[in-house]
Amino acid sequence: MELPVDGIKIDRVVFQQAALDQRFMPLIEGTIATAKMLEIPVVIEGIETLSHLSIARTLNAEYIQGYFVSRPASIPDTLDSAKFKRQLAAYEMRKAARGDSQTANESLRLCLGAKPG
Numbered sequence: 001m002e003l004p005v006d007g008i009k010i011d012r013v014v015f016q017q018a019a020l021d022q023r024f025m026p027l028i029e030g031t032i033a034t035a036k037m038l039e040i041p042v043v044i045e046g047i048e049t050l051s052h053l054s055i056a057r058t059l060n061a062e063y064i065q066g067y068f069v070s071r072p073a074s075i076p077d078t079l080d081s082a083k084f085k086r087q088l089a090a091y092e093m094r095k096a097a098r099g100d101s102q103t104a105n106e107s108l109r110l111c112l113g114a115k116p117g
Contacts, residue, residue, distance in 0.1 A: 002098070003038065003040070004039075005040055006040075006091075007040060007041040007042065007043055007063075008031065008035050008040055008041070008042050008043070008077050009042075009044075009045055009065075010018045010031060010032075010042065010043065010044045010045060011045055011046070012029070012045040012046025012066070013046070015027065015028065015044050015045060015046045015047075015052070015055075015056075016048075016052070018055075019051065019052055020053050028044075028059060029059065032059055032060065032061055036060075041059070041062045041063060041064040041094075042061040042062055042063065043061065043062075043064065043065055043066045044056045044059065044061045044063070044064050044065070045066060046059055046062045046065075046066050047065065047066030047067075047068045048066050048067045048068050050068065052066065052068060053068055053069075064094045103116055
């Protein structure tokens with residue numbers, strides 16, 4: 001069975017609480033382990049310090065998000081960036097590997113409000 005999930009995000013509040021109190025770490029470790037078994041990418045939100053980055057690396061999540069890594073950017077600036085274009089190409093390859101016929105560019109156009117077709 002194929003789950004209709006492109007990824008799992010670990011919320012900033014959950015991650016930062018686990019960074020402060022190790023009792024919560026098994027929740028994140030289990031989520032990441034389960035996602036890896038199902039080949040679902042994981043994003044850890046709330047990377048705001050070097051310590052957070054170190055913890056995220058230890059957890060082996062594929063992606064991180066937070067002020068330590070990148071400040072918020074406008075949609076036009078993001079869409080024009082080389083990094084975004086690489087990420088979009090990687091997303092397209094993952095979708096194709098799953099047999100999804102809708103291209104990443106079509107998905108992006110729909111997300112930005114274009115009419116289907």
